[in-house]
Amino acid sequence: MKTKNKLALAPWVFTVGFFALWEILCHVLKISSFILPAPSTIMWAVWEYRSQLAYHAMHTLWMTLAGFGLAVGFGLLLGMVLGSSRLINAGTYPLLVGFNSIPKVAVVPILVFWFGVGWVPPVMTAFLISFFPIVVNVATGIATVEPEMEDVLRALGASKRDIVFKVGVPRAMPYFFGSLKVAITLAYVGSVIGEQNASNVGIGNLLTRASAAFEVPLVWAALVVLAVLGVIMYAITAYAERSMTGWAQRSQMAA
Amino acid sequence: MSVFVDIHDVTHVYARAEDGLPAVQNLNLKVNKGEFAAIVGPSGCGKSTLMKLATGLQFPVEGTVIVDGKQVGAPVKLAGMAFQNPTMLPWRTTLDNILLPLEIVEPHRSRLRRHKAEYVAKAESLLAQVGLKGQGHKFPWQLSGGMQQRASLCRALIHEPKLLMLDEPFGALDSFTREELWCVMRDLHAAQKVTIILVTHDLREAAFLADRIFCMSARPGRIVAEREVEFPRPRDLEITYTPEFSALVHELRGHIAQARQAA
Numbered sequence: 001m002k003t004k005n006k007l008a009l010a011p012w013v014f015t016v017g018f019f020a021l022w023e024i025l026c027h028v029l030k031i032s033s034f035i036l037p038a039p040s041t042i043m044w045a046v047w048e049y050r051s052q053l054a055y056h057a058m059h060t061l062w063m064t065l066a067g068f069g070l071a072v073g074f075g076l077l078l079g080m081v082l083g084s085s086r087l088i089n090a091g092t093y094p095l096l097v098g099f100n101s102i103p104k105v106a107v108v109p110i111l112v113f114w115f116g117v118g119w120v121p122p123v124m125t126a127f128l129i130s131f132f133p134i135v136v137n138v139a140t141g142i143a144t145v146e147p148e149m150e151d152v153l154r155a156l157g158a159s160k161r162d163i164v165f166k167v168g169v170p171r172a173m174p175y176f177f178g179s180l181k182v183a184i185t186l187a188y189v190g191s192v193i194g195e196q197n198a199s200n201v202g203i204g205n206l207l208t209r210a211s212a213a214f215e216v217p218l219v220w221a222a223l224v225v226l227a228v229l230g231v232i233m234y235a236i237t238a239y240a241e242r243s244m245t246g247w248a249q250r251s252q253m254a255a
Numbered sequence: 256m257s258v259f260v261d262i263h264d265v266t267h268v269y270a271r272a273e274d275g276l277p278a279v280q281n282l283n284l285k286v287n288k289g290e291f292a293a294i295v296g297p298s299g300c301g302k303s304t305l306m307k308l309a310t311g312l313q314f315p316v317e318g319t320v321i322v323d324g325k326q327v328g329a330p331v332k333l334a335g336m337a338f339q340n341p342t343m344l345p346w347r348t349t350l351d352n353i354l355l356p357l358e359i360v361e362p363h364r365s366r367l368r369r370h371k372a373e374y375v376a377k378a379e380s381l382l383a384q385v386g387l388k389g390q391g392h393k394f395p396w397q398l399s400g401g402m403q404q405r406a407s408l409c410r411a412l413i414h415e416p417k418l419l420m421l422d423e424p425f426g427a428l429d430s431f432t433r434e435e436l437w438c439v440m441r442d443l444h445a446a447q448k449v450t451i452i453l454v455t456h457d458l459r460e461a462a463f464l465a466d467r468i469f470c471m472s473a474r475p476g477r478i479v480a481e482r483e484v485e486f487p488r489p490r491d492l493e494i495t496y497t498p499e500f501s502a503l504v505h506e507l508r509g510h511i512a513q514a515r516q517a518a
Contacts, residue, residue: 148338155310156359156414157332166358170346247346247394 037217042224045217052206057225060203063119063191064184064233067126071183075131076176079138083172084164089139100132104190108197122194122202129190130183137179141172174248177241184233188226258321259288259450260309260418265318266475267304278304280475282318286452286467291444293453293465295507297515301476302454306420309452310334323417332360334418335411335449339426341403343395349406350391353378356414363414374413381409384446385439401432405439412447421453425460434492437463445489458507463495470510480510 019039025031026038033041046053082089104125111121145167153163195204203222210218242249262284268277279301286292294302307313308320311330320327335356343352357363357374367374382391385405387398395403404424411419421440425433441464444451455461461468462484470480484503486494494500 146340146342148340149342149344151307151310151312152336152338152342152356152410153359154312155330155332155334155336155420156356157330157361158359162359166355167344170344173346245346247396 034214034216037220041217042220045221046224049218049221053203053221053225056201056203056206056222057229059201060122060188060191060195060226061229063122063195063199063202064126064187064229066123067128067191068130068184068187070123070127071131071134071187072180074127075134075179075183076138078131079135079172079176080142080164080169082135082139083142083168084160086143089143096132096135104129105193105197108194111194112198117198117200119199121198122191122204125194126187126190129193130186133179133182133186134176137175138172141175142168145171174241174245177237177245180237180241181234184237185230188230188233192226257288258285259290259323260284260286260292260452261319261321262305262308263319263321265308265315265320267301267308267313267315267317269304269313277316277475279308280477282477284469284478286450289448289450291451291453291464291466293455293461293468294471295455295458295461295468295511296471296476297473297511298456300471300473300514302471303422304476305471306336306422306452306454309418310336310420331418333416334420335414335416336420337404337407337411337422337424339423341395341400341407343403343406343410345394345396347394348391349387349393349395349398350375350378350382352395353381353391353406353409353413356410360414378409378413381412382406384443385409386435401428401436404428404436408436408439408443412443412449415447416449419449419451421451421455423455424453426456433457433460438492440464441488441490458504458511459495459500462500462503462507463490463492468507470507470514472514479514482507 023038023040026033026036031038037045082092107128108121108125111124115121115124142164145163149167150163153167158166191202192204192207195202196208197204199205203226207219207222210222262282265282266277266280267282268275272278282301282305284294284305294305296302304313308315308327309322309331311320311322311327314320314328322331323333343349344355347355354367354374357367363374379388379391382388385408387402387405387409390398390402390406395406398406404427408424411421425436428436437460440451443449444464453461453464465484468482468484469478470482471477472479482503486500
């Protein structure tokens with residue numbers, strides 16, 4: 001078989017193998033489904049609760065996408081500002097790093113004080129948790145424009161703005177798309193945390209209720225749904241990255 | 256002949272220099288309009304500083320820089336530049352890279368969109384002049400180092416600059432490609448009547464291309480010798496094997512050796 005075909009098959013083989021191994025271990029070691037349900041049990045639960053799961057998953061998906069969208073817009077803007085001004089960069093970096101170090105679970109109560117229980121806290125949590133990698137990557141891409149390129153353009157009378165938009169932003173795009181893959185998974189973490197603490201719908205809320213009622217298979221089913229959604233969103237951002245910045249992926253190693 | 260670039264008694268210290276030592280000191284240099292000048296010197300002698308001063312990217316702490324009759328107080332906007340590193344933007348095709356200066360500099364900036372075809376034709380003709388006919392649609396990373404450097408020369412010339420600044424443009428190329436590009440440069444200069452300042456380490460390159468050669472001392476840089484080159488134009492690569500040429504290179508080498516010793 002050709003290497004290319006092997007590479008295309010590999011994810012499927014490994015995924016199926018992982019679940020098969022899990023299934024076998026559960027049966028051979030006779031693990032209680034309260035501790036670790038077998039994949040078959042989980043799939044049954046997914047089927048059984050399908051309408052409930054679909055409803056809550058759609059909510060979580062929307063919360064995640066809204067927060068992620070905010071993070072992309074804000075991250076691009078702030079990244080451009082930080083990348084083009086060394087003064088603002090130096091000035092705000094400690095603040096940003098400090099803010100990013102706060103576990104976002106700890107921020108949810110404040111969001112509830114401000115906005116009450118509802119859709120705002122999950123969206124805000126998803127946004128707050130996922131904008132940082134975007135900012136850092138966009139800023140790095142813009143700040144590392146080759147000095148010679150800058151000289152060529154400045155000698156022609158280019159303004160700072162010209163240089164940022166003609167060279168900095170396109171140059172930052174591979175960094176930006178790279179950070180999106182990190183940000184989308186973080187946004188899921190954020191929206192689920194938000195839903196667990198401050199929402200009446202969503203997978204996060206479902207998880208809280210299911211675990212309070214000891215409905216273990218439902219908890220696992222919800223986790224599987226989250227994982228699948230996460231993989232799909234990741235794949236979409238990775239596809240966008242490939243089609244937007246093909247010029248940056250010409251390394252022999254990436255081929 | 257009128258003086259195009261006049262650097263008069265210039266001393267420049269970078270604000271970021273840790274030792275506070277000037278990069279160039281009491282630098283005097285005059286290049287006539289349409290002349291091909293070369294600046295040679297030991298490494299770290301402030302040649303790049305000189306380029307930045309002449310294009311208005313840096314302003315001297317002391318002395319004056321006059322380009323095209325005006326004292327330089329802002330980026331000059333009439334210069335094209337090329338460096339040892341071709342610095343092509345990898346997300347643009349070679350043709351779009353060459354058109355980049357037109358998106359910056361007036362009057363082209365406001366004309367570019369409506370007169371695109373005219374500018375593209377001009378870029379294509381420049382590409383043909385440097386031996387890259389029909390290669391404009393390729394991305395720069397699909398071209399060899401020498402081809403990228405040719406494209407970078409086209410980018411430096413597309414807006415018809417009055418002044419062309421070349422900072423060791425052929426430094427990273429193998430000697431055959433380098434000699435080929437000398438001839439390209441010679442022909443471009445003959446065709447465009449642009450004033451050129453070439454900064455180089457290569458004495459043969461300076462002797463073959465230039466009308467006037469300046470030797471710089473080690474840091475703090477200043478001009479230690481100025482030499483007119485009288486070989487008739489158009490020059491053929493064969494002249495580099497004549498005794499007169501060797502004598503000139505030898506003489507330049509002496510100046511550089513002295514400049515290095517003085518440091």
